[in-house]
Structures are given as structure tokens and as C-alpha cells.
Amino acid sequence: MPGAEAMSASSSPRCSSPLIESIHKVVLVSDSGVGKSNLVVRFTKNKYMAHSVQTVGFEFTTKTIRVGDRRVKAQIWDTAGLERFQSLTAT
Secondary structure (H helix, E strand, O other): OOOOOOEOOOOOEOOOOOOEEEEEEEEEOOOOOOOHHHHHHHHHHOOOOOOOOOOOOEEEEEEEEEEOOEEEEEEEEEEOOHHHOHHHOOO
């Protein structure tokens, strides 16, 4: 039938883009005031922030990117500064 979506054997529509194949957690840990939050905003929203508010605790966001023919989701954790998250870093 013209205009109808292709159906699989289970009668569900085929998705034109592949499902997310992997999820990776990225934790940004460094000294306070070095630009971790600006890196996150640039990567996730492609925006530049000339002035930003200091992160308190942590902030969390995600971004799905295409790597070759795969879709990969990055969970990005923006920490408030190294001194608060020393337990996450290698000694």
C-alpha cells in the first residue's frame, strides 16, 4: 500500500534510525572555576556562556551522538569542583 510504513514480523513499525546501543557516564572533575560547566553547555547545546553561575553539588545532562552507524548516549555529570569530589578521583 503506498505511503504505508513497512511492518516487521511482530507487526511493529520499523524505526528509520537505530536504537541507542550504549550509554556512557562522563564525570567532569577538576578545580572550581576552570570551565567544566561551559564545556558541558558547548557540547550539549552548542552555545557559549560568557558568564555562568557556579555549580553547587552537581548537574546532570545527556546527549545522544552518532558514532559511525551507532547511536551512543552520554550521561554527563558536571561536578562542583575537585575538592568536593575527591572520592571519585584516583589517588
